[in-house]
């Protein structure tokens with residue numbers, strides 16, 4: 329009697345449990361994937377840690393805290409740390425998660441499957457938390473690994489056993505031979521010093537993260553699929569080298585995730601009106617993702633560089649972006665730059681990057697930011713900090729050639745003159761923007777369509793002049 333069309337759809341389609349690594353740069357793409365699945369009629373239960381669940385709920389408009397506007401249930405389990413413990417300490421967090429979360433995930437699935445709701449038929453877990461795939465396998469549920477960064481970096485991780493065999497690293501991930509590794513021609517060359525695990529935290533954290541990665545790559549063997557948020561056209565060599573990785577990207581969240589659950593901070597949309605008032609292709613967008621922390625000296629140098637550049641800029645200054653608690657800006661700075669600079673604590677980044685006033689993206693090269701800039705045809709100024717960001721920089725500057733790198737001085741600081749000069753160089757030469765606009769087509773068009781010559785000519789003759797290929 330209470331059957332309706334929604335019940336029918338729910339009966340027809342399986343119920344997916346999606347579980348991301350508990351970091352902003354992983355939650356956003358997992359949410360974008362969930363949204364795609366929901367748009368195809370699936371039901372998704374999205375599992376955050378309690379800590380992130382609260383952050384996401386606080387960043388949502390009122391009244392939306394437990395269910396996004398579509399069929400995504402937002403639920404949570406503990407991450408194993410106490411409320412006051414430091415979740416930025418990735419070693420500490422990783423070990424606590426490993427201890428507590430598998431059991432909690434199993435309990436959650438048992439609870440859902442024992443209730444009136446449809447049973448969980450598939451677990452999609454971030455490749456970075458292999459234990460979630462192991463839980464699925466143990467419970468005889470289909471398992472899918474989702475890698476939210478580039479195929480090149482995943483290929484490198486899957487290649488860890490070979491790196492050990494060849495004596496390039498030891499069993500702890502410590503680099504034994506300094507060199508650049510290029511897994512195949514046309515893939516970015518990755519310096520051993522830039523290996524993902526080698527640039528996360530201190531030595532102890534690096535070892536913990538490495539062991540965790542080794543376990544996670546073993547766990548991938550139980551997965552039926554390894555999905556990757558990238559496009560074949562962006563990384564043909566990596567996908568050819570590691571054909572087990574399946575590209576499904578770029579998954580962008582912007583239009584689909586409007587006012588939806590995924591952000592840890594509330595987006596400040598006032599900057600969009602400010603962008604409306606700027607000239608086309610005039611604004612430098614400056615953002616470093618969710619994790620990067622600046623020391624005070626470097627922060628001042630960047631602030632002064634933006635002033636020196638005499639161009640309009642929009643700069644995301646997260647409340648926790650510096651290592652000081654006092655006002656980090658140079659004296660009188662905000663007043664001096666007020667006429668052409670905007671600082672916000674968290675921007676609606678994808679809408680910002682799609683805005684016609686943006687000229688370039690000064691970025692830390694997180695993979696999501698990289699995909700978002702590419703999909704909008706923007707050139708980059710690269711300022712990588714850790715994890716996969718150095719490889720992404722190499723893609724941007726050496727492989728796709730749509731950006732420039734900064735040089736640091738002998739004390740490891742990027743000076744204001746260097747920043748200003750690179751901005752001028754990037755925007756002074758149209759080649760970067762021209763290449764970026766071309767690459768946009770590759771990023772968002774993931775299909776090669778083969779006609780017969782005869783029909784190809786007929787089709788192109790019906791197209792407007794500039795669209796023949």
Ligand code: UDX
Pocket residue numbers: 351352353354356476477591615616617618619620644673674675676677678693694695696697698700714715716717
């Ligand atoms: C982390 C790692 O640093 C990154 O290298 C890895 O590839 C993914 O995990 P993060 O540093 O947060 O991610 O960077 P990034 O991957 O760029 O993700 C940040 C996300 O936050 C992007 O989707 C971006 O659109 C969003 N964002 C950022 C906002 O919505 N507003 C902002 O103001 C800044």
